[in-house]
Amino acid sequence: QKEVEQNSGPLSVPEGAIASLNCTYSDRGSQSFFWYRQYSGKSPELIMFIYSNGDKEDGRFTAQLNKASQYVSLLIRDSQPSDSATYLCAVFYSGGYQKVTFGTGTKLQVIP
Amino acid sequence: DAGVTQSPTHLIKTRGQQVTLRCSPKSGHDTVSWYQQALGQGPQFIFQYYEEEERQRGNFPDRFSGHQFPNYSSELNVNALLLGDSALYLCASSLVPAGVSYNEQFFGPGTRLTVL
Numbered sequence: 001q002k003e004v005e006q007n008s009g010p011l012s013v014p015e016g017a018i019a020s021l022n023c024t025y026s027d028r029g030s031q032s033f034f035w036y037r038q039y040s041g042k043s044p045e046l047i048m049f050i051y052s053n054g055d056k057e058d059g060r061f062t063a064q065l066n067k068a069s070q071y072v073s074l075l076i077r078d079s080q081p082s083d084s085a086t087y088l089c090a091v092f093y094s095g096g097y098q099k100v101t102f103g104t105g106t107k108l109q110v111i112p
Numbered sequence: 113d114a115g116v117t118q119s120p121t122h123l124i125k126t127r128g129q130q131v132t133l134r135c136s137p138k139s140g141h142d143t144v145s146w147y148q149q150a151l152g153q154g155p156q157f158i159f160q161y162y163e164e165e166e167r168q169r170g171n172f173p174d175r176f177s178g179h180q181f182p183n184y185s186s187e188l189n190v191n192a193l194l195l196g197d198s199a200l201y202l203c204a205s206s207l208v209p210a211g212v213s214y215n216e217q218f219f220g221p222g223t224r225l226t227v228l
Contacts, residue, residue, distance in 0.1 A: 044219045
């Protein structure tokens with residue numbers, strides 16, 4: 001079982017729709033969770049992080065965390081073509097050592 | 113406020129050669145992590161440096177080594193290059209204040225290494 005799993009996609013949504021990106025993780029001791037956006041050929045760009053159960057909103061983005069289900073998601077409202085990118089889920093664990101593990105990413109395509 | 117910088121941008125080497133990649137962290141950050149990202153994959157953690165010491169290491173062979181300098185900048189060295197080492201090498205910097213359990217990392221633009 002992979003430590004951090006994401007559907008590789010591509011996930012296609014029409015412009016203006018809500019895009020829902022999902023991520024599951026295996027280590028119950030994981031403490032914080034990050035969503036990065038990566039355009040083709042570029043480095044990852046931090047969008048949001050969350051470490052408490054529930055929702056966290058920032059503009060058009062909402063991160064959702066459910067530690068009991070070991071599940072974290074990212075919702076993008078009013079999707080724009082410029083949101084087309086690969087979205088990476090990263091999980092941080094600190095238990096005597098610090099470890100950040102990335103998923104393989106979900107490719108999002110927003111269709112105009 | 114300068115972000116994370118890396119050099120060079122691109123590099124072409126042949127099998128068996130050695131390479132050194134460089135990273136300067138974001139202003140105010142003291143921790144540098146290195147990642148390898150193969151095409152179509154997520155970044156894979158190589159190692160992390162803090163206070164000029166390697167603190168954590170991922171599942172990479174000893175051919176991969178590093179260094180952190182007093183000004184927090186860092187180098188990644190790879191010896192005896194293999195074709196499979198071709199990837200985007202990313203440097204990320206962070207600052208984890210005492211008592212904080214998260215590790216917000218900011219990535220540099222990366223170095224694209226091609227091994228022929």
